[in-house]
Amino acid sequence: MRKDKKQDLPSGGNYKLKASDRVFSVFNYLIFGIFTLICIYPFYYMIINTISSNELSAAGLVNFLPKGIHFENYKALMSLNGLGSAALVSIGKTVIGTVTTVLATAFLGYMFTQERMWKRKFWYRFVVVIMYFNAGLIPMFITMKTLGLTNTFWVYILPCIVQPFNIILVKTYIESLPKSLQEAAEIDGAGVFRRFWQIVLPVCTPILATVAIFAAVGQWNNYQDTLIYITDQKLYSLQYLLYTYINQASSLAAMVKNTGIQGLNAATLATQQTPTSIQMTVSVVVVLPILCIYPMFQRFFVKGIMIGSVKG
Amino acid sequence: MSEESNARSGHRNRAGAGAQEQAVHIGKSKFVGFKYFLWILPFLILVFLFSYFPLHGWIYSFYDYRPPRSLSQCEFVGLQWFKMLISNPTQVSQLLQVLKNTFAMSLLGIATSILPLFFAVFLNEIKCRKFKSFVQTFTTLPNFISWVLVFSVAFALFSANGMVNTFLQQIGFIDSPIRFLDSDSHTYLKMLLWNMWKSLGWGSIIYLASIAGIDQELYEAASIDGAGRFQKMFYITIPELLPTFFVMLMMAVSNFLNNGMDQYFVFQNSFNKEHIQVLDLYVYNIGMTGSSYSLATAISMLKSIVSIALLSLCNVVSKVTRGETIV
Numbered sequence: 001m002r003k004d005k006k007q008d009l010p011s012g013g014n015y016k017l018k019a020s021d022r023v024f025s026v027f028n029y030l031i032f033g034i035f036t037l038i039c040i041y042p043f044y045y046m047i048i049n050t051i052s053s054n055e056l057s058a059a060g061l062v063n064f065l066p067k068g069i070h071f072e073n074y075k076a077l078m079s080l081n082g083l084g085s086a087a088l089v090s091i092g093k094t095v096i097g098t099v100t101t102v103l104a105t106a107f108l109g110y111m112f113t114q115e116r117m118w119k120r121k122f123w124y125r126f127v128v129v130i131m132y133f134n135a136g137l138i139p140m141f142i143t144m145k146t147l148g149l150t151n152t153f154w155v156y157i158l159p160c161i162v163q164p165f166n167i168i169l170v171k172t173y174i175e176s177l178p179k180s181l182q183e184a185a186e187i188d189g190a191g192v193f194r195r196f197w198q199i200v201l202p203v204c205t206p207i208l209a210t211v212a213i214f215a216a217v218g219q220w221n222n223y224q225d226t227l228i229y230i231t232d233q234k235l236y237s238l239q240y241l242l243y244t245y246i247n248q249a250s251s252l253a254a255m256v257k258n259t260g261i262q263g264l265n266a267a268t269l270a271t272q273q274t275p276t277s278i279q280m281t282v283s284v285v286v287v288l289p290i291l292c293i294y295p296m297f298q299r300f301f302v303k304g305i306m307i308g309s310v311k312g
Numbered sequence: 313m314s315e316e317s318n319a320r321s322g323h324r325n326r327a328g329a330g331a332q333e334q335a336v337h338i339g340k341s342k343f344v345g346f347k348y349f350l351w352i353l354p355f356l357i358l359v360f361l362f363s364y365f366p367l368h369g370w371i372y373s374f375y376d377y378r379p380p381r382s383l384s385q386c387e388f389v390g391l392q393w394f395k396m397l398i399s400n401p402t403q404v405s406q407l408l409q410v411l412k413n414t415f416a417m418s419l420l421g422i423a424t425s426i427l428p429l430f431f432a433v434f435l436n437e438i439k440c441r442k443f444k445s446f447v448q449t450f451t452t453l454p455n456f457i458s459w460v461l462v463f464s465v466a467f468a469l470f471s472a473n474g475m476v477n478t479f480l481q482q483i484g485f486i487d488s489p490i491r492f493l494d495s496d497s498h499t500y501l502k503m504l505l506w507n508m509w510k511s512l513g514w515g516s517i518i519y520l521a522s523i524a525g526i527d528q529e530l531y532e533a534a535s536i537d538g539a540g541r542f543q544k545m546f547y548i549t550i551p552e553l554l555p556t557f558f559v560m561l562m563m564a565v566s567n568f569l570n571n572g573m574d575q576y577f578v579f580q581n582s583f584n585k586e587h588i589q590v591l592d593l594y595v596y597n598i599g600m601t602g603s604s605y606s607l608a609t610a611i612s613m614l615k616s617i618v619s620i621a622l623l624s625l626c627n628v629v630s631k632v633t634r635g636e637t638i639v
Binding site: 018020021024025028029031032033035036038039040042043045046049058059060063104107108111112114116117118119120123126127130132133134135136137138139140141142143147158159161162192217220221222223224227228239240242243246276279280283286287290291294295298 | 342344345346348349351352355356358359361362363364365366367368369370372434435437438443446447449450451452453454456457458459460461463464465467468469473475478479482509512513540541542570573574577578592595596599600605608609612613615616619620623
């Protein structure tokens, strides 16, 4: 924070405002303002359209403020097939995936700092090297099939537990801590697990928070696992379900267009769901958790990427 | 901080009492070292199962694998698939188109990879802190939503009865909706723009972090020498960021063939298929939904090998020019 204050005066602070400077500043603010709007507006647009009258929304009249507010679209989601189970799957894999990843990352990062470990350097390389190669889609699919993991919940969790990049981050972080911290506990007779739980884990909170957020966002956003390994509808994730809804909506919209009815405004009531309204409502439901946690955790992202960038 | 000092004083007080135990520890260290290994063994098994074991799947590219049958029941065809890639005319033209798409998207990505740097430099020139953090917060937001949601956004705004078409029709600019999504015009450019929308703000964070680390004395010295705002930007800030840019560039080059399929899969449809299929998506299309597991495996195997070669090359370049490796 203190560093930021210095950054307020990026160019030394004692310069005079020249005309070119002022023109530059105006453009600078303007361009950043516009780009930021472009980043926010789509989310705003979807949110106001899901709570507006579907008739007006379909006619394209809801662009800036919600009109004819109602929540029928959200109520309608309750009766939507598969949405409940998809939400459970998504929440389940996000929570379980994040907890296991964070604990494994912390534990492995910590264990790889224990110099007494048998062939430590070899095993560390064994883990880190997997960042740089990839067997490919079909071999992965065949492997999952061989292991009996296709169409199970665990296909979402098990392959993501060990994440080498995060392990490097945590290991570097632990190595930067004063050695005396662990030595003292060891002399007090604390075993390797107690040192992990009571000393290392608490001081690693900032870096683990970063790992947790990336793991959670990754789990929540991933749709490829479902696409490739899952055919059982009960195990669909929200993202994948949303993808199928959009595709249905697009084929429906295409059908409407082909039969020559212009838009959907002709026949729909204000609160009757259209494919578009359903698709947008599901989108809002899927994006809402990210929108809610994002501002709270933004500083962790920044911190995490800074630690990562120091590492190179 | 206080924990640390507590631990330190604890160390000093107990050092005498603990000396004996420590000696025992050293005596046992071989055993302890092996025990440590056993604790991480489950994770090593996971690593083996999901990263090393799948490599055995590469042998499928030497067989004519038909899924319901097991591998032993399938015919061993040797290098047939690899030969087909360079001799079968339809296959060759298809693969060339896919490679062209891959190269085009990657080159566009590399050509625009300087933009996050400028984004950071110019954002740093904004003095209103609230505005600055507002911009930073909301331009990084799209990075945290999935490509499915990006497509959902694209669909809401750009489909035939989406917001943009409806608006343009209302003001009488166009008579019939423009087909933004279901057409093959400017596919590369559209994909680039979506990618930039999603990742420009996020990409700039690493540069903003580097800017925060630049020695302020440099700016002060420059001010005394009479340097203006732009001179400082171009002679101090940007040169200081170039090493970071170089690392990012090398990473982009080493990932030249790995565009991933996330983005292209969701935007793919029967209209734009010709220009949107990058290698990763092509492998999915022919492997999981199409004709041949074995051919797809052969292609992805070649891709992996070229990628590793590229990575090693970038590593060497980095070592020669900067004295530091990137991996």
